[in-house]
Amino acid sequence: MDDDVIEVAGLRRSYGAFEAVRGLSLRIPRGELFALLGTNGAGKTTTIEVLEGLQAPTSGRVRVLGLDPIANRAELRPRTGVMLQRGGFTGSLTVRETVDFWRSLTVRPYPVAEVLEMVDLTDRANVAVEQLSGGEGRRLELALAVLGRPELLFLDEPTTGMDPASRRHAWEVVRELQRNGTTILLTTHYLEEAEALADRVAIMRAGHIVATGAPEDVVGTLPARISFRLATPVDGLPDLPDTTRTVEGDRVTYETGRLQDDLTRLLDWANTGGLRLVALSARPATLEDVFLDIAADRDPADRDPADRQTETEPAR
Structure with a gap:
């Protein structure tokens, strides 16, 4: 559908005999902030890499902004932003020089001053990247991810290493992007972050989505x-x-x-x-309670496994 920024049906991704993603289906409508959660090895990183066009699916249908992320990657790349768990910066460049360089590779970029103010790095503009703290480095990575005013933003553990104040500021940046129409796919191990930001969450285990819905609905499955x-x-x-x-x-x-x-x-x-x-x-109950319940191999509700793997219709 035109309103679906991400559409996945029956996605499978195998590495030899090991199947990391096992028939996953989901839809993310335009303007939604969707959090994909799961323990290490659940298959969420593989899913994200398929959506980003970094890996081809073994089978299934994947569409991002209506396009195939592998065949149409050159067309999709200017319309998306990606914040990885670890960035690859040249440490001797200053923050301003780094943003300037990325601007030269970006379509419709924000002005340098505006994007640095957005992530609260204005006073660090002339500092070498190698001298930034871990949290400041993450804020620079967020600035580069949003530099091109993306229609779709992938955020992979965006606030790791940030102090609580910086994390809250990053949340406000993300909320403002969503208010301006950006669709956001978030992965995080800070479950309070997903609970605070996401319109919907999905929790993966062993290559399947086993719980999905608005955070309060997912939390409501536990007493x-x-x-x-x-x-x-x-x-x-x-x-x-x-x-x-x-x-x-x-x-x-x-x-x-x-x-x-x-x-x-x-x-x-x-x-x-x-x-x-x-x-x-x-x-x-909290989202953390549900997550730990699933991680302990206990389902949050007594439902048929086939039902737990079927994505529900998102609210319009």
């Missing part, structure tokens, strides 16, 4: 948790319907699909009995 310690022993704990209770020493944990209701019941029980709940914690 919330209420945990506490008892200041004094009790004869019995309340039984809450449709919850799972575990007791480890004096630590009690309930897993529930009704966080507010069950927390209210527990507080009423404690108040009625004059009990003090020590280190009380009540929180919904």
Whole structure:
């Protein structure tokens, strides 16, 4: 479809006898920020490299901006931006010289001053690249990835090495690019980053997508948790319907699909009995919980494997 910037159907990619990607299908509409997540070896890097035109699929259909990323790579390259996990800079050049050089190879580039201001490197413009900190180097790589005003931006672990303030600033740069119409495909091991930025996420395991949807929908496949310690022993704990209770020493944990209701019941029980709940914690599941659940080879929901590998229709 014209609105689909990325369309993948039945993608397989093998290295000899090993199949890294096993029938993957997904669609990313124009203007979406889509996060592709997975443990090391899940197949996400291979998937990204196929989309970037760096590897040919073994089988399946892949279209990026309506084009074949291998056959039409020369046509696609000026319309896309790529930020790899590691850049390859000439360390003796200054930041400004590096951007100037990349501008000479780029169609419709931003002015140097504008792109350096975008990534908060204005005051480092005359510093040699080899003297930049790790986080500053990543911000320079982000500047070069967006220099050509890409329609589609690939971000591979974009904030690795950044301090928390720089990471938040990079998030704002990414959000502004999306607001201006750029479609973004993000891979990251910072799951709070995906949860904060992505319209949709997909989590890969063993070459398949096993969970996909809006972050809150994916997170909603796992129960919330209420945990506490008892200041004094009790004869019995309340039984809450449709919850799972575990007791480890004096630590009690309930897993529930009704966080507010069950927390209210527990507080009423404690108040009625004059009990003090020590280190009380009540929180919904997080994307990290889902990720770890999948990494431990447990599915986030009891669904048929064929259903888990089928991409759902994105919201329009």
